[in-house]
Amino acid sequence: MLPAAMRTVFLLLAAIPLAVAAGDLAVGAERAETCLGCHGVKGYRNTYPSYYVPKIGGQQAAYLEAALAAYGESRRAHPTMAAQAGRLSEEEIRDLAAFFAAQEPAVRQVGAVQRGDPRAGAERAEECIACHGERGDAPIAPDYPKLAGQHADYLAVTLKRYRSGEIRHDIMNSIAEGLSDREIVDLSAYFAAQEGDLHTVRRGRLSAAP
Ligand code: HEC
Numbered sequence: 001m002l003p004a005a006m007r008t009v010f011l012l013l014a015a016i017p018l019a020v021a022a023g024d025l026a027v028g029a030e031r032a033e034t035c036l037g038c039h040g041v042k043g044y045r046n047t048y049p050s051y052y053v054p055k056i057g058g059q060q061a062a063y064l065e066a067a068l069a070a071y072g073e074s075r076r077a078h079p080t081m082a083a084q085a086g087r088l089s090e091e092e093i094r095d096l097a098a099f100f101a102a103q104e105p106a107v108r109q110v111g112a113v114q115r116g117d118p119r120a121g122a123e124r125a126e127e128c129i130a131c132h133g134e135r136g137d138a139p140i141a142p143d144y145p146k147l148a149g150q151h152a153d154y155l156a157v158t159l160k161r162y163r164s165g166e167i168r169h170d171i172m173n174s175i176a177e178g179l180s181d182r183e184i185v186d187l188s189a190y191f192a193a194q195e196g197d198l199h200t201v202r203r204g205r206l207s208a209a210p
Pocket residue numbers: 031032034035036037038039045046053054055056064067068076077078080081084085096145
């Protein structure tokens with residue numbers, strides 16, 4: 001049996017790694033300025049091919065970290081994001097992820113849907129919600145992304161890249177293998193049409209408070 005003071009010290013030591021792992025919101029807010037040049041502009045598009053820059057405000061922190069690591073390590077190819085993520089340390093990635101994850105939208109939003117049939121997508125989505133949660137809004141693990149309210153064209157491009165293996169991720173590679181072009185478009189329309197926390201974090205509205 002340890003004396004009470006010693007037990008307190010052990011408890012404090014045990015708490016330190018947790019505090020570090022959570023990322024620093026204020027530092028993340030400062031770093032995020034660069035990112036907002038694209039992720040903070042509503043309607044901003046990737047050029048070739050053309051699709052909306054994904055919403056990252058309100059996304060799961062552990063997923064944001066995983067995505068940034070994947071760009072940095074070239075498991076996910078995208079010249080701009082590889083350049084952005086490649087020069088970030090693990091700590092900077094944690095701070096940025098904590099910051100974007102902590103942002104809340106003024107109102108829950110849907111994404112842009114230009115094509116596809118959300119109703120057909122809803123039927124096909126049974127398999128997906130087992131991991132991404134009801135309506136794609138409540139993933140079952142911290143490193144699984146929210147899909148609800150993301151832009152449909154971004155979701156579709158990403159699903160095609162999982163299917164072709166251009167983005168390497170064992171789970172999503174095998175899931176996407178079984179999807180036709182039609183199913184990809186309909187599923188993307190369905191998840192984009194669901195209201196969610198995902199939003200474009202606006203410049204000048206940076207907040208270090210969750
Ligand atoms: C020049 C524009 C630009 C800048 C600056 C930029 N991004 Fe991106 N970001 C993009 C585009 C375009 C994509 C979609 C890339 C793809 O198709 O994989 C993206 C994708 C992402 C994703 C993946 C989202 C998802 O749902 O999988 C994350 C995370 C991300 N960016 C974080 C950041 C962070 C953090 C910064 C700042 C350090 C940043 N980005 C700076 C354009 C930019």
